[in-house]
Structures are given as C-alpha cells and as structure tokens.
Amino acid sequence: MIPPLKKIAKIIRKNSSFLITTHAQPDGDGLGAQMALHFYLKKIGKQSLVINSDPTPPKFQLVDPRHEIQAYTPNMKLTPVDVVVVMDTHDWQMLGPMQPLIQSMKVPVIFIDHHVTELDEPNEHLIDEAFGSTGELVYTLLRWIKADIDTEMALALYVAIMTDTSSFRFKRTTAHSHLIASELLQKGVLPEQVYQSIYARDSISKVRLFGNVLENIQTSNHGRVAWLSVSRDTREKYQATIEDTEAFSNQLTLIAGVDIGIVFREDSESQIKVSLRGNGEIPVFGIAKKFGGGGHRHAAGMKINGTLQQAITQVCREANEVLKGYPQQTS
Ligand SMILES: [Mn+2]
Incomplete structure (x- = not known):
C-alpha cells in the first residue's frame, strides 16, 4: 500500500x-x-x-x-x-x-x-x-x-x-x-x-416492479441459489428504467439459506446483464470471469449474449458447481 x-x-x-x-x-x-x-x-x-x-x-x-x-x-x-x-x-x-x-x-x-x-x-x-x-x-x-x-x-x-x-x-x-x-x-x-x-427517490412504478419481481423469485439447489429476472416486457409494463432494477440483488441474499443470489436483466433482445452476490464465504468472481465479466470476490457481474432462459440455465449450472466446494450450512 x-x-x-x-x-x-x-x-x-x-x-x-x-x-x-x-x-x-x-x-x-x-x-x-x-x-x-x-x-x-x-x-x-x-x-x-x-x-x-x-x-x-x-x-x-x-x-x-x-x-x-x-x-x-x-x-x-x-x-x-x-x-x-x-x-x-x-x-x-x-x-x-x-x-x-x-x-x-x-x-x-x-x-x-x-x-x-x-x-x-x-x-x-x-x-x-x-x-x-x-x-x-x-x-x-x-x-x-x-x-x-x-x-x-x-x-x-x-x-x-x-x-x-x-x-x-x-x-x-x-x-x-x-x-x-x-x-x-x-x-x-x-x-x-x-x-x-x-x-428516497423510488418511483411508484419501481416499487410495483419490485413487487412483481419478488413474487417471481426462483430457487434451486435446496434453496441455496436464488434468482430473479427482469424481462424487457416486465420493465415496459411497469414503465421502469434499467436503473430502477439495480438494487434488486441485495434482496436475494437476505433470504435465509441462500448462498448465491443472481439477477438476470434483459437489456436488449439478445443481451442479458447478470449480477451475482455470494453470501458469507461463497465466491462468485470466478463465475463472472467464466463469462468474460469481473468485479469483486463476493459481488460480480457480466453480460451474456442469448435469451433470458439460456442465461439462467448456464449461470445456475455454474453456481451449483461453485457450491459443491461449500457444504450447506445447517442452522
Ligand atoms: Mn467501487
């Protein structure tokens, strides 16, 4: 230093x-x-x-x-x-x-x-x-x-x-x-x-979009991986902007038992922005790197070319791979 x-x-x-x-x-x-x-x-x-x-x-x-x-x-x-x-x-x-x-x-x-x-x-x-x-x-x-x-x-x-x-x-x-x-x-x-x-600047449309997005959270791997996705249709329906979705990832790692939280955001027809958060010791930098992204050890991101569903399948697979090295915490 x-x-x-x-x-x-x-x-x-x-x-x-x-x-x-x-x-x-x-x-x-x-x-x-x-x-x-x-x-x-x-x-x-x-x-x-x-x-x-x-x-x-x-x-x-x-x-x-x-x-x-x-x-x-x-x-x-x-x-x-x-x-x-x-x-x-x-x-x-x-x-x-x-x-x-x-x-x-x-x-x-x-x-x-x-x-x-x-x-x-x-x-x-x-x-x-x-x-x-x-x-x-x-x-x-x-x-x-x-x-x-x-x-x-x-x-x-x-x-x-x-x-x-x-x-x-x-x-x-x-x-x-x-x-x-x-x-x-x-x-x-x-x-x-x-x-x-x-x-203290949330528009009412952002709050409503958040409600919809939370309603549709998915989990896998016994609840260790949680993700949400924001499609362009949804964003348009709520007249929300891309920036409106930025803090959504924080919500996922507040769910008990979640080790990796992932947000998939459809920015354009073929580009998906992915944000990753790892709880506790779980690293997510390696996942981002694999897809050409970067960031921090426990908070990283990347852009993937493809559809929302393709991105979800690929990234969740990598998340499950990472978790193999970290046995589930029982509390
Ligand atoms: Mn910074």
Missing part, C-alpha cells in the same frame, strides 16, 4: 493538470471518489477536469454542487493534461468512449480502484481489493498527502463509502470504513440527509 501512495503523492505534486474519469454508468463510489480528489486538486491550485462517459445520475448530483462534471460528447475537444486518474475501475473496456480519448493523450494514467486485479504492475496504481470502496482509497491517499479535508470533500467521500458498502453492510466494511465515516461526519456530513437524497 505505501509504495503506490508515495508514488502517486509525488505525481500529484510534480504535475499541474489532471483529468479524472470513472467507469461508464458512473456510480456513487466512482463519482464521490473523483470529486473528492478534484476538489483537493483545485484547492492546491492545480487544474483538474472531470469528464465521464455518461452523465451523472440525478441522485448523485449532490457530490457536484457546481456542475463541474462534464459528460462525454462525440465531438468534444480536450485540452491536454499531464496525468489522467481513473477511479473505481482499471479495466479499459469499462471506460466506454472515454477509453480511446484517454489512450490517444499518451500521458501517464493512474488507476485508483478496489476491484480484483490481474494487472502486471499493480504497484504503479492504487489498487487494493481489501478496501470497501474507492472512496476509502482516495481518503487514504488524501490523508497520506496531509490534505485538509473540507465539508464538500467529506460529503463526496461519504457518498462513495456509503453507497459502495451498501450503507456499511457489505463484507468489506471494516473498522477503518467506520473510522473514516466518523471523521467525515465530524467535517459536517449529515447521514440522514445524504441517505434520503440518494435513496
């Missing part, structure tokens, strides 16, 4: 202009992490640009009060920068249209990320899968630099940590996560306000 911190601190010190980006369809962790670093860089007199492949979802606008984040457009002209920082992924594919843009700049790129890595030189970057969020990594970096963390940086970091740990519930939530959160609250973050402005 220390070598990359030292190296990255030096890169920040020695350079004067930065572009910060995150994965396509940015989430609270990517956005919060990038804004915290962006605010810091501006504060110490550096130039910093934040450009993402996709616009900021309204629920995360609170980390960008002055609308500084730019969304990519095909004919955008970029002013040259010294360094690019990529948050919350180190997979070029995840950057969408920002990928060719950044690669054509031919400047050093630093990944700050907490997904499982197979990079040859992870030490050139700040990547540590033990961290619950990229926000915690950025906090650690800012502390190392002895940055003065103000209220808006604290809010951005809190949003990153809160959303990526699912409100301090996921496995990688550590004592360190809570210590950081404690400090961020002391800087003026109001947890209820943050929570409400991010989560």
Whole structure:
C-alpha cells in the first residue's frame, strides 16, 4: 500500500493538470471518489477536469454542487493534461468512449480502484481489493498527502463509502470504513440527509416492479441459489428504467439459506446483464470471469449474449458447481 501512495503523492505534486474519469454508468463510489480528489486538486491550485462517459445520475448530483462534471460528447475537444486518474475501475473496456480519448493523450494514467486485479504492475496504481470502496482509497491517499479535508470533500467521500458498502453492510466494511465515516461526519456530513437524497427517490412504478419481481423469485439447489429476472416486457409494463432494477440483488441474499443470489436483466433482445452476490464465504468472481465479466470476490457481474432462459440455465449450472466446494450450512 505505501509504495503506490508515495508514488502517486509525488505525481500529484510534480504535475499541474489532471483529468479524472470513472467507469461508464458512473456510480456513487466512482463519482464521490473523483470529486473528492478534484476538489483537493483545485484547492492546491492545480487544474483538474472531470469528464465521464455518461452523465451523472440525478441522485448523485449532490457530490457536484457546481456542475463541474462534464459528460462525454462525440465531438468534444480536450485540452491536454499531464496525468489522467481513473477511479473505481482499471479495466479499459469499462471506460466506454472515454477509453480511446484517454489512450490517444499518451500521458501517464493512474488507476485508483478496489476491484480484483490481474494487472502486471499493480504497484504503479492504487489498487487494493481489501478496501470497501474507492472512496476509502482516495481518503487514504488524501490523508497520506496531509490534505485538509473540507465539508464538500467529506460529503463526496461519504457518498462513495456509503453507497459502495451498501450503507456499511457489505463484507468489506471494516473498522477503518467506520473510522473514516466518523471523521467525515465530524467535517459536517449529515447521514440522514445524504441517505434520503440518494435513496428516497423510488418511483411508484419501481416499487410495483419490485413487487412483481419478488413474487417471481426462483430457487434451486435446496434453496441455496436464488434468482430473479427482469424481462424487457416486465420493465415496459411497469414503465421502469434499467436503473430502477439495480438494487434488486441485495434482496436475494437476505433470504435465509441462500448462498448465491443472481439477477438476470434483459437489456436488449439478445443481451442479458447478470449480477451475482455470494453470501458469507461463497465466491462468485470466478463465475463472472467464466463469462468474460469481473468485479469483486463476493459481488460480480457480466453480460451474456442469448435469451433470458439460456442465461439462467448456464449461470445456475455454474453456481451449483461453485457450491459443491461449500457444504450447506445447517442452522
Ligand atoms: Mn467501487
């Protein structure tokens, strides 16, 4: 951990202009992490640009009060920068249209990320899968630099940590996560306000879609595998958006005895987005990897070409394979 911190601190010190980006369809962790670093860089007199492949979802606008984040457009002209920082992924594919843009700049790129890595030189970057969020990594970096963390940086970091740990519930939530959160609250973050402005936004159509989807949960392998699927027809019937289905996977692993929870979402006629969650020690990263996806050890995902039914059959088979290595817990 220390070598990359030292190296990255030096890169920040020695350079004067930065572009910060995150994965396509940015989430609270990517956005919060990038804004915290962006605010810091501006504060110490550096130039910093934040450009993402996709616009900021309204629920995360609170980390960008002055609308500084730019969304990519095909004919955008970029002013040259010294360094690019990529948050919350180190997979070029995840950057969408920002990928060719950044690669054509031919400047050093630093990944700050907490997904499982197979990079040859992870030490050139700040990547540590033990961290619950990229926000915690950025906090650690800012502390190392002895940055003065103000209220808006604290809010951005809190949003990153809160959303990526699912409100301090996921496995990688550590004592360190809570210590950081404690400090961020002391800087003026109001947890209820943050929570409400991010989560108290469900449309009635989303809640009704959720009702329908829950009604149709399936299980197999003596209840150890549970899955739900959202077809395009269902989504259209409830006039719900793709984003409306994003948190559904959390529900599955709340069912007693479920070891692997899977959400199948029909994004288009032939593409199924699959989200996997493993309870306790059960790893699901390997399943995602088999289908060309990735993520974390206990939360991963991929896209599969085929019909919903084909995806369900294939992925459930792999899930059952994984469970062979983990005898059923009796309680
Ligand atoms: Mn993350």
